């Protein structure tokens with residue numbers, strides 16, 4: 001890989017604008033957002049309710065169209081792709097983890113992990129799969145069905161499923177929203193491990209300052225704009241920043 005390629009961001013948006021509705025009911029969900037998601041880093045997206053977090057994540061992940069502006073995943077400009085190409089890119093280059101684990105109840109943990117690759121007719125590198133399973137502490141759970149696993153274990157299976165195809169980037173939408181704090185901490189530790197030990201790139205939307213403190217960088221959104229970036233965040237620093245949103249609209 002050339003130096004330039006190694007330094008290329010995993011995802012990037014330039015002038016990303018997205019609005020819903022028209023006339024009096026028009027809402028600008030994203031207002032000319034410029035952002036780069038660095039490779040091999042864990043980025044959290046935070047901000048008050050309605051600030052545009054989900055819209056940003058959906059546009060970056062090719063789940064929603066940018067109204068205007070451009071979005072890249074690696075070197076690919078999403079706005080240049082048709083629906084079929086976009087579907088393929090999502091399948092091959094993006095991993096998703098949702099708040100509700102979205103596992104198939106009739107399949108074992110291992111079958112859930114390999115399902116997307118099986119459907120795509122792609123082979124998962126067995127050494128990589130083994131590493132993912134070990135990193136996520138799932139070695140002795142692979143034959144269990146979701147109903148035989150705790151919430152935290154189910155979410156770890158979902159993280160392993162996202163990692164299995166070695167995607168360019170993983171998007172996690174409130175991944176600990178349905179977990180108690182102990183299970184949440186475990187899942188966050190494994191997401192952190194997937195960045196540190198496996199070199200993955202993770203972007204996570206969260207409302208929880210403790211969850212955000214696992215990230216390398218927190219992007220704060222307000223009114224559809226990125227208003228602050230906080231590197232090496234502590235939960236206290238994130239909470240202090242979030243509290244500044246209460247009752248006042250940020251001016252920056």
Ligand SMILES: Nc1ncnc2c1ncn2[C@@H]1O[C@H](COP(=O)(O)OP(=O)(O)OP(=O)(O)O)[C@@H](O)[C@H]1O
Nearest residue numbers: 020021027029047048049050051052053054055056
């Ligand atoms: N499909 C839609 N139709 C109309 N308005 C929408 C739609 N999706 C989002 N919006 C509006 O766009 C703005 C940003 O919404 P978004 O869901 O991205 O915010 P969020 O920060 O993720 O909020 P939350 O923390 O409550 O999930 C909000 O004002 C929301 O009401």
